[in-house]
Amino acid sequence: MSMQSTVTEIFDGPPAKLADTLPGVHELIRARWSPRSFSSRDISDRDLKTILDAARWAASSNNEQPWRFLVARKSDAAAFEKLLNLLVPANQAWAKAAPVLMIMASKRTFSPSGSPNRFAMHDTGQALAHVFLQATALGLHAHGMAGFDAERARKDLHIPDDYELGAAVALGYLAPPDQLPERYRDGEISKRQRKPLNELVFGADWNQPVSSLISSE
Ligand SMILES: Cc1cc2nc3c(=O)[nH]c(=O)nc-3n(C[C@H](O)[C@H](O)[C@H](O)COP(=O)(O)O)c2cc1C
Structure with a gap:
């Protein structure tokens, strides 16, 4: 088929x-x-790894592969809380239900020359697009988030200066809209x-x- x-x-x-x-x-x-209503159902190791492997195969300028993923699963409560606490409250309100949170970082320079890579975030975005599509292919959903404290993320997650912060991502299975706080429900069914x-x-x-x-x- x-x-x-x-x-x-x-x-x-x-x-x-x-x-x-x-x-x-x-x-x-x-x-x-990009849903906001996530179910508590966990993602298998295999599916999570498949999604990240799909990202690994994104195209990039000079094949630099500037993307990095910091991944926290809800089963590791300390790691999950650490990422969740970086999100703005409006994103925390719904993203807390997802079983996986990630934050992306993008290497600003080419290795090994050290010259600036002006396509670093462009290519990191391509890796994120692979995450979105592979998640969809597996019956999962992903939702990108700019709404998090990038400065605090750099500190808390020990992200080196040579990496720019990309998007945060919530990943999981869909739940019905009525599981969301009321203010998000209309957005869940709108065109x-x-x-x-x-x-x-x-x-x-x-x-x-x-x-x-x-x-x-
Ligand atoms: C880089 C990026 C940042 C985003 N930031 C947020 C965010 O902080 N909060 C949120 O609710 N949605 C966020 N979104 C989701 C967008 O609003 C959404 O992708 C857009 O409205 C298009 O909807 P669709 O993805 O369902 O097609 C973000 C999406 C991307 C790709």
């Missing part, structure tokens, strides 16, 4: 969360979204929004539209 049919068959989110894409966009991409392609795609000049790429056909 192709991956195309499997993903929508296992899609367990609210219908509005399935992305309203053009036909042909891969089902994995359609099915990925996902995107800018139209013509605001995102130009020809070989800034803002110059490419008619063949922006028509709705």
